[in-house]
Amino acid sequence: MKKLALAVAAIAALTGSASAADLGARPYTKAPPPVAPVYNWTGFYVFGGGGGGLWNADSNIETTVGQIPLSRDTRLGGDGWFGTVGIGYDWQFNGRWVAGVFADGQFGSLRGSLTDPIGNIEGREKLRTSYAAGVRLGYLVAPNVYSYVNGGYSGSEWSGTAMNDLAGNPTGVTTDSFRRDGWFVGGGVENNLDIFGFSAPGWFMKTEYRSAFYDRISLPESFVGAPTGISTTFKPWVQTISTSIVYRFNWGTPVVAKY
Numbered sequence: 001m002k003k004l005a006l007a008v009a010a011i012a013a014l015t016g017s018a019s020a021a022d023l024g025a026r027p028y029t030k031a032p033p034p035v036a037p038v039y040n041w042t043g044f045y046v047f048g049g050g051g052g053g054l055w056n057a058d059s060n061i062e063t064t065v066g067q068i069p070l071s072r073d074t075r076l077g078g079d080g081w082f083g084t085v086g087i088g089y090d091w092q093f094n095g096r097w098v099a100g101v102f103a104d105g106q107f108g109s110l111r112g113s114l115t116d117p118i119g120n121i122e123g124r125e126k127l128r129t130s131y132a133a134g135v136r137l138g139y140l141v142a143p144n145v146y147s148y149v150n151g152g153y154s155g156s157e158w159s160g161t162a163m164n165d166l167a168g169n170p171t172g173v174t175t176d177s178f179r180r181d182g183w184f185v186g187g188g189v190e191n192n193l194d195i196f197g198f199s200a201p202g203w204f205m206k207t208e209y210r211s212a213f214y215d216r217i218s219l220p221e222s223f224v225g226a227p228t229g230i231s232t233t234f235k236p237w238v239q240t241i242s243t244s245i246v247y248r249f250n251w252g253t254p255v256v257a258k259y
Contacts, residue, residue, distance in 0.1 A: 039143055039192070040250060041092040047085070047206065049244025053110050054079040055127055057236040061118050064220050064231045071117055076234075078112020078125065084242050088136075096140040098148070105131040106240065114161045114175065116221065116232055121171050123161025127238060130156040130212065132184055144192035154184040154212040156238070163221075175219040175232060186210035190246060202251035205243065212238040 055078050061071040086104025093099070107129055114125040134152020141147050156179060163173040188208030193200040216235035221228045 041090050041098045041140070041146065041248075043248060043250030044087070044089050045204075045246050045248045046087050047104075047244040047246040048083070049242055050081065050083045050108075051240055051242030052079070052081050053238060053240030055110055055112060055236050055238045057112075057125075057234050058216070059114070059235070060233050061116055062218065062231050062233060064218075064227065064229050067218065067231075070230070074115070074117065076113055076115065076125075078110050078127070080108060080110035080127075082106045082108025082110065082240070082242075084244060086244075092140075097137075098140065098146055099135070099137045101133075101135050102150075103131070103133040105129065106242075110238070114219075114232060114234065116163065116173070116230070118230070119163075119171075119173070120166055121163040121173055122166075123163040123173075123175065124159075125161055125234075126159040127236070128157050128159055130154060130238065132210075132212075134184065142191075144194060146190040147187075148190070149185070149187040150208075150210075151185040152183065154182050154214075156180050156182070156212070156214060156236070158234075158236075172224045173228070174222050176222075178217055178219065180214035180217060180236065182212055182214035184210050184212040192251075202248050204246035204248060206246055207243045208241070210240050210242075212240075214238075 057076045058073045059076050060069055060073045062069050084104055084106045086102055088100050088102030090098050090100035110127040112125055113122050115122045132152060132154045134150050136148045136150035138146050138148025158178050158180070160177040161175045163171050163175075165171055186209050188206055190204050190206035193203045193205060214236050216233050218231040218233050220231045
């Protein structure tokens with residue numbers, strides 16, 4: 001037993017000396033903290049998706065000649081669904097800031113009513129197409145999450161109407177289709193699909209709210225093709241929410257963060 005104890009003590013002494021020597025040769029250093037990756041947001045992108053929206057419009061009746069009001073403004077409305085496609089280009093600057101330009105179109109049918117309270121008649125009015133070109137500016141709240149505001153030009157295409165009486169019977173009174181130009185403001189969030197656990201380089205999802213404003217238009221009424229001397233005015237305001245899948249052509253391997 002004494003010989004065994006002496007052997008164990010000798011081994012322990014040798015091991016301790018070796019460990020001390022190793023520590024002297026290779027001193028311990030703490031590993032640096034991991035650096036969060038940052039991605040390059042500069043480049044072209046395309047997107048497509050869909051959403052829902054509603055429009056409200058101030059409307060009254062006036063004479064076609066002289067635009068003499070015959071009724072007070074009333075608030076009309078409509079809603080529906082649409083699809084959207086678009087293209088854009090972004091620039092990343094000063095670390096986390098991103099600015100860009102874009103253009104898109106929305107195709108669908110946001111339906112509502114166009115009324116003539118004097119004749120007690122009503123027709124169906126539809127926003128069929130809208131399109132926009134604008135700019136956006138935002139901040140990277142995370143390396144792959146972009147929060148932004150946007151604004152710019154908006155155009156819209158609206159249907160004509162065929163008026164019915166209160167019982168739903170055709171009256172022969174119609175208004176023509178028309179287009180309106182205006183402007184929009186909005187905002188949204190865009191994020192890489194990786195945050196949902198997918199490995200999808202270059203693929204993103206964006207959700208956006210938009211509010212578009214258009215000038216008033218006077219729509220002459222016709223009875224079986226003949227002018228009636230009466231016009232219905234229409235001043236629309238359109239609100240939409242959409243979700244789109246985005247593909248960024250330049251998206252690649254993360255690089256070391258510089259901010």
